[in-house]
Amino acid sequence: MTSHTYTVQRSTLSSRIALTLGAAVLVALVAMPWWATSGNIRWAIELSCYLAIAQMWNLLAGYAGLVSVGQQAFIGLTGYTLFVLAQNFGVNPFLAVPLALVAPALLAVPTYLLLRRLDGPYFSIGTWVVAEAVRLTTTNIDYVNAGAGLTLRVMTNYSQHEREVAFVILCALLLLTTIGGSYLILRSKVGLALTAMRDNPVAAASQGVNVGRMRFLIFVAAAVGTGFAGAIYYMAQLRITPAAGFDPFWASMSIFIIMVGGIGSIEGAIIGALIYFFADRLFGEYGSAYLIVLGLLTLVIALYARGGVWGLIQKLGDHPWFPVRRILIKVEK
Amino acid sequence: MQWLDAVIQGVLLGGMYAQYALGMALMFGVMRIVNIAHGDVMILLSLIAVSLAGVLPGGNLMLVIAIVPIAVLIGWALQKFVLNRVVGVDPLPSLIATFGLSIALQNLMLEVWSADTRSLPNSGIASASFQIGPIYVGLLPVIVLCTAIALTAGLDAVLRFTRFGRGLRAASADTDAAAMTGVNPRRIYATATAIAVGILGLAGIFAALRATVSPADGPAQLIYAFEAVIIGGMGSIWGAFLGAMVLGVAQAVGLRIDPGLGILFGHLVFLAVLATRPVGIMARKR
Amino acid sequence: MSEPILSTHGLVGGYGDFQALYGIDLHLNAGEVISLIGANGAGKSTFLKSIFGMLPVARDMVRYRGTPIGGTPTHELVKRGIAMVPEGRRLFLGMTVEENMRVAIDNAAIPESRGQWNRERLFDLFPILRDKRRQPVEALSGGQQQMVAISRALLCQPQVLLCDEISLGLAPKVIREIYAVLPDISAAGTAIVLVEQDVTLAQEATSRLYCLLEGRVTLTGNSRDLSREAIAAAYFGGSHAVA
Numbered sequence: 001m002t003s004h005t006y007t008v009q010r011s012t013l014s015s016r017i018a019l020t021l022g023a024a025v026l027v028a029l030v031a032m033p034w035w036a037t038s039g040n041i042r043w044a045i046e047l048s049c050y051l052a053i054a055q056m057w058n059l060l061a062g063y064a065g066l067v068s069v070g071q072q073a074f075i076g077l078t079g080y081t082l083f084v085l086a087q088n089f090g091v092n093p094f095l096a097v098p099l100a101l102v103a104p105a106l107l108a109v110p111t112y113l114l115l116r117r118l119d120g121p122y123f124s125i126g127t128w129v130v131a132e133a134v135r136l137t138t139t140n141i142d143y144v145n146a147g148a149g150l151t152l153r154v155m156t157n158y159s160q161h162e163r164e165v166a167f168v169i170l171c172a173l174l175l176l177t178t179i180g181g182s183y184l185i186l187r188s189k190v191g192l193a194l195t196a197m198r199d200n201p202v203a204a205a206s207q208g209v210n211v212g213r214m215r216f217l218i219f220v221a222a223a224v225g226t227g228f229a230g231a232i233y234y235m236a237q238l239r240i241t242p243a244a245g246f247d248p249f250w251a252s253m254s255i256f257i258i259m260v261g262g263i264g265s266i267e268g269a270i271i272g273a274l275i276y277f278f279a280d281r282l283f284g285e286y287g288s289a290y291l292i293v294l295g296l297l298t299l300v301i302a303l304y305a306r307g308g309v310w311g312l313i314q315k316l317g318d319h320p321w322f323p324v325r326r327i328l329i330k331v332e333k
Numbered sequence: 334m335q336w337l338d339a340v341i342q343g344v345l346l347g348g349m350y351a352q353y354a355l356g357m358a359l360m361f362g363v364m365r366i367v368n369i370a371h372g373d374v375m376i377l378l379s380l381i382a383v384s385l386a387g388v389l390p391g392g393n394l395m396l397v398i399a400i401v402p403i404a405v406l407i408g409w410a411l412q413k414f415v416l417n418r419v420v421g422v423d424p425l426p427s428l429i430a431t432f433g434l435s436i437a438l439q440n441l442m443l444e445v446w447s448a449d450t451r452s453l454p455n456s457g458i459a460s461a462s463f464q465i466g467p468i469y470v471g472l473l474p475v476i477v478l479c480t481a482i483a484l485t486a487g488l489d490a491v492l493r494f495t496r497f498g499r500g501l502r503a504a505s506a507d508t509d510a511a512a513m514t515g516v517n518p519r520r521i522y523a524t525a526t527a528i529a530v531g532i533l534g535l536a537g538i539f540a541a542l543r544a545t546v547s548p549a550d551g552p553a554q555l556i557y558a559f560e561a562v563i564i565g566g567m568g569s570i571w572g573a574f575l576g577a578m579v580l581g582v583a584q585a586v587g588l589r590i591d592p593g594l595g596i597l598f599g600h601l602v603f604l605a606v607l608a609t610r611p612v613g614i615m616a617r618k619r
Numbered sequence: 620m621s622e623p624i625l626s627t628h629g630l631v632g633g634y635g636d637f638q639a640l641y642g643i644d645l646h647l648n649a650g651e652v653i654s655l656i657g658a659n660g661a662g663k664s665t666f667l668k669s670i671f672g673m674l675p676v677a678r679d680m681v682r683y684r685g686t687p688i689g690g691t692p693t694h695e696l697v698k699r700g701i702a703m704v705p706e707g708r709r710l711f712l713g714m715t716v717e718e719n720m721r722v723a724i725d726n727a728a729i730p731e732s733r734g735q736w737n738r739e740r741l742f743d744l745f746p747i748l749r750d751k752r753r754q755p756v757e758a759l760s761g762g763q764q765q766m767v768a769i770s771r772a773l774l775c776q777p778q779v780l781l782c783d784e785i786s787l788g789l790a791p792k793v794i795r796e797i798y799a800v801l802p803d804i805s806a807a808g809t810a811i812v813l814v815e816q817d818v819t820l821a822q823e824a825t826s827r828l829y830c831l832l833e834g835r836v837t838l839t840g841n842s843r844d845l846s847r848e849a850i851a852a853a854y855f856g857g858s859h860a861v862a
Contacts, residue, residue: 061425118611120428125369125559133601289444301429502714509705512672513709
């Protein structure tokens with residue numbers, strides 16, 4: 001009689017390739033000041049921010065069932081906090097980035113406690129109201145120059161090269177914490193609970209998952225991750241205004257990226273961010289016509305292909321880049 | 334006296350918001366769907382009205398007769414081609430679908446009508462006003478408020494006393510059980526959406542008469558409608574009306590304190606209601 | 620014997636990938652009362668839902684008055700004369716007793732004035748509901764709610780009434796009250812399928828009985844002719860000792 005045991009497989013060939021590639025990309029990113037043009041570095045900063053913001057939204061909507069359309073609140077708030085710390089308090093702007101991350105966490109806690117009472121779709125518009133309230137408040141505060149916004153003049157204290165080095169390091173950290181962090185969370189026990197929650201919150205709760213607490217933690221973590229990206233983005237822009245920092249378009253962008261790429265997977269976020277980034281470069285000049293297409297594309301995907309591009313790819317073959325599942329394998333002895 | 338004036342102006346403004354909110358209260362009541370494109374559809378109807386006003390003889394009454402059927406048709410199409418496919422327990426697909434629709438609509442309107450603000454030519458009504466004691470009251474805002482009251486009362490009566498209303502409340506309470514009792518949920522949904530968007534047609538005309546509209550205005554109207562519904566209490570038609578009044582007064586009072594604070598005050602009152610009385614001020618007991 | 624009013628033919632079905640029913644053959648004659656018994660998870664509710672358009676089945680697996688009706692939408696089946704008293708009653712909360720009834724009247728193919736059932740007749744059958752007609756249903760006791768659920772189903776003017784676990788969670792006295800009206804219903808010409816977990820109750824109230832186990836019919840026959848031992852074996856499966 002053959003006996004057999006089981007082992008749990010957690011990585012695949014495709015995932016080992018992806019991890020190697022990911023590490024290579026990070027190294028290349030950090031080395032950019034020595035091999036790439038300033039224009040390319042700007043692109044890399046933007047793409048990193050888009051990807052991070054989108055992945056944070058993915059964590060919220062794709063796993064925690066919290067469909068926020070108000071993440072711009074955290075982008076603008078962190079951006080503003082950074083500008084105030086660096087410009088008004090004289091903190092080194094690069095050190096001000098981690099300090100500024102306290103702000104989104106502080107906003108996320110009361111926001112969640114207020115909005116958790118709202119049902120699915122109402123939660124979404126509630127987050128939007130909070131973002132609008134923060135935007136309007138900012139517009140009314142003379143200390144931050146009201147509607148006219150702030151400029152980060154202290155950046156002129158650093159040479160172009162110094163700035164670029166700092167930015168690529170910050171971007172690498174951003175990707176490590178948002179993408180890498182998501183991956184680690186999803187592979188951990190918490191990830192199992194999150195996946196269970198995504199598939200069926202009621203059943204997950206009955207299996208001992210504290211759904212409320214989990215959602216709360218994810219909401220705060222996503223706020224901080226989103227804020228991190230916002231701080232880097234506006235530091236690179238050197239300017240922030242309430243209209244830009246709290247622009248609902250940040251929410252639209254996250255939704256486009258995740259829905260087109262594929263909700264509920266890191267692979268989807270990456271694919272979506274790349275598609276959006278290049279579509280924006282190629283077709284952005286068409287303005288509203290381009291946005292009509294993006295809007296309709298989102299609509300069509302929501303109606304007919306909820307898995308997005310990654311969902312379609314997975315139908316062709318199961319080759320996850322970031323496997324978060326546990327695969328049980330029977331080993332014959 | 335200044336504050337009394339602010340309250341009166343706020344109530345009148347609330348009349349406009351009530352018209353936005355009724356449709357949302359109705360649709361959420363049945364399908365548990367929030368149509369993110371709610372405000373954009375209203376702006377679309379406003380802009381169609383502005384364009385039609387140039388070619389249609391017969392003034393504003395003719396405009397109402399033309400726009401409301403268009404609105405009903407849009408509502409029907411929205412239901413048939415979008416909402417019916419996404420109705421379900423999971424709110425994500427409907428949110429995303431209507432969100433995409435909202436972006437597409439806004440930019441489509443931008444292409445067709447450009448970013449200019451537009452309004453309907455006022456045939457005297459918009460500028461007419463009368464005086465109560467020391468306070469001036471515009472005639473048009475009063476008409477808007479009276480229409481809102483009539484619509485609210487009418488909708489409430491329809492829900493209470495008609496076959497459609499009972500079917501709607503039944504489907505809203507338990508869709509499966511309603512089907513087991515012979516109600517066709519899809520037809521009920523389609524009728525509800527048609528009515529909701531039909532009301533938006535009327536609101537669109539009033540909005541363009543009262544002030545200006547431009548393609549980017551939709552999201553703000555969506556937020557006002559949403560705030561009114563939540564402040565009032567979900568599932569209550571008169572609650573949505575009352576919520577609109579509270580929101581209008583909050584904005585008018587805020588505006589009186591500082592011109593930059595009007596809308597923010599509305600948001601703050603909404604958040605305060607959410608913090609202290611999350612079921613809304615007129616919530617029905619369940 | 621004339622053709623049965625309702626029948627299923629090799630009915631298979633379930634939820635999504637999960638198959639719960641493996642070829643059920645059942646028939647119901649006009650005016651007859653039958654019961655479907657079985658343990659939790661035997662597939663009784665799934666069977667009713669499959670008949671009633673709430674789970675996908677092939678068209679010819681279900682026949683009603685000679686016509687294949689499998690997969691027809693629920694609300695259309697109601698108009699053709701099938702009604703259900705669902706498990707857990709599923710009343711329309713926030714609406715009054717009479718409003719719950721009105722929803723059925725509004726949508727029935729036969730108007731209340733010409734149908735077998737009208738509110739007056741039901742108020743005679745369940746006098747307590749007459750007093751409570753203007754009260755919201757959530758103010759009623761479990762038994763009273765069950766009466767509303769039965770009334771609501773009857774006001775659809777059905778030829779066939781599907782009752783899903785109508786005794787569940789009710790006190791014995793209330794169960795007797797509810798079961799006492801079943802003969803009246805069948806006397807009015809309505810055939811009844813009674814899904815029950817309580818075997819004794821099912822045996823007493825019906826003429827024929829089907830026992831389901833793991834999605835298959837394990838026993839069928841005249842209710843009063845079946846021995847307790849046979850039923851127990853069919854109910855729990857062969858390996859169980861008979862008490």
